[in-house]
Amino acid sequence: MKDLILKKFNESSRFLNPIKEFMEDEQEIEIRVDPVIGIISRINMNRVLRPKQKIDELKYSCDYCPFCPDNIERDTPKFTREYFEEGRIKVGGAMVFPNLFPLAELHGVCVFTPKHKLNIIEIDENEIFDGLRASMEFFLIGRRKNLLYHFLGWNHLSSAGASILHPHFQLICSRVGLNYERIIFEASERYWKEKGKSYWRELMKDEERYIGESEGITWIAPWAPMGNFEVIGISTEGISSIMRSNALRGIASGIVKILKAFWSLGIRSINMGVFSYPEQKEWFSFHIRIIARSDSPNDRGFLEIFCGEIGVLAPPEIYSKYIRNFFK
Numbered sequence: 669m670k671d672l673i674l675k676k677f678n679e680s681s682r683f684l685n686p687i688k689e690f691m692e693d694e695q696e697i698e699i700r701v702d703p704v705i706g707i708i709s710r711i712n713m714n715r716v717l718r719p720k721q722k723i724d725e726l727k728y729s730c731d732y733c734p735f736c737p738d739n740i741e742r743d744t745p746k747f748t749r750e751y752f753e754e755g756r757i758k759v760g761g762a763m764v765f766p767n768l769f770p771l772a773e774l775h776g777v778c779v780f781t782p783k784h785k786l787n788i789i790e791i792d793e794n795e796i797f798d799g800l801r802a803s804m805e806f807f808l809i810g811r812r813k814n815l816l817y818h819f820l821g822w823n824h825l826s827s828a829g830a831s832i833l834h835p836h837f838q839l840i841c842s843r844v845g846l847n848y849e850r851i852i853f854e855a856s857e858r859y860w861k862e863k864g865k866s867y868w869r870e871l872m873k874d875e876e877r878y879i880g881e882s883e884g885i886t887w888i889a890p891w892a893p894m895g896n897f898e899v900i901g902i903s904t905e906g907i908s909s910i911m912r913s914n915a916l917r918g919i920a921s922g923i924v925k926i927l928k929a930f931w932s933l934g935i936r937s938i939n940m941g942v943f944s945y946p947e948q949k950e951w952f953s954f955h956i957r958i959i960a961r962s963d964s965p966n967d968r969g970f971l972e973i974f975c976g977e978i979g980v981l982a983p984p985e986i987y988s989k990y991i992r993n994f995f996k
């Protein structure tokens with residue numbers, strides 16, 4: 669190992685910590701890069717302290733949830749003045765605050781509804797819309813701090829990796845983009861240079877796996893899904909950054925239709941990610957990826973974790989036709 673240059677760097681995240689009577693707190697995140705293979709790991713030892721909600725305990729009642737209205741103001745962190753004067757971003761029913769156990773310098777949580785909704789079928793368009801608008805405010809903080817890349821992720825339920833079950837997005841601002849984002853950006857630019865056209869615009873023309881449209885977004889199933897029942901929503905106009913788009917309403921309405929389709933297939937937990945490039949580029953259209961997760965058994969095994977390949981159940985040509993009905 670001594671011949672290898674083991675690269676690592678640190679980010680520190682500062683926020684007002686509710687556990688310490690809202691005193692300013694700082695957590696270190698160590699980011700390690702594998703010297704040959706390029707795998708990136710983010711380590712924050714504080715994360716072992718994360719509270720974990722179990723679904724059985726909360727299915728019918730909500731004894732304690734830090735994101736429910738009675739607790740959220742008391743038990744979630746606030747931004748320091750340097751980041752956001754008012755402490756927390758509030759837009760409609762959505763609220764954004766710093767992650768108590770961050771994995772990046774600027775890692776936010778967006779609780780997009782005050783309601784403790786565990787069933788994806790109950791989540792409505794306005795809730796997602798408020799959440800997206802509040803998230804854009806958070807990404808503006810990142811832009812002011814020169815953290816230009818912005819990722820929006822959603823893990824719904826513990827089988828999808830959520831520790832708190834109350835629906836929420838996670839928001840990460842970064843200087844150079846996260847690892848897989850960078851792979852996608854590079855591949856998109858390479859395709860543009862080789863073929864003179866945008867891969868994302870090509871993808872939207874795919875009739876076989878086409879699902880439907882919502883305002884500003886074209887929804888398709890990908891040829892090679894990254895997870896079960898994956899749906900991708902692509903900016904119809906070829907906008908590169910979600911921050912420059914006026915399709916937030918269309919994103920929200922499309923997501924809700926997909927959640928309804930998933931629910932009818934017996935799907936209860938999901939992952940979602942928004943891939944967005946900070947500047948307008950011909951070669952990149954921002955897009956949303958949504959996949960279904962299975963509750964039991966866990967659907968991530970050696971193939972997904974160690975081999976970087978993904979085992980899925982249904983071919984996209986089949987499930988896209990089913991989900992298409994929810995866009996009519």
Ligand SMILES: [Zn+2]
Binds near residue numbers: 736
């Ligand atoms: Zn709750």
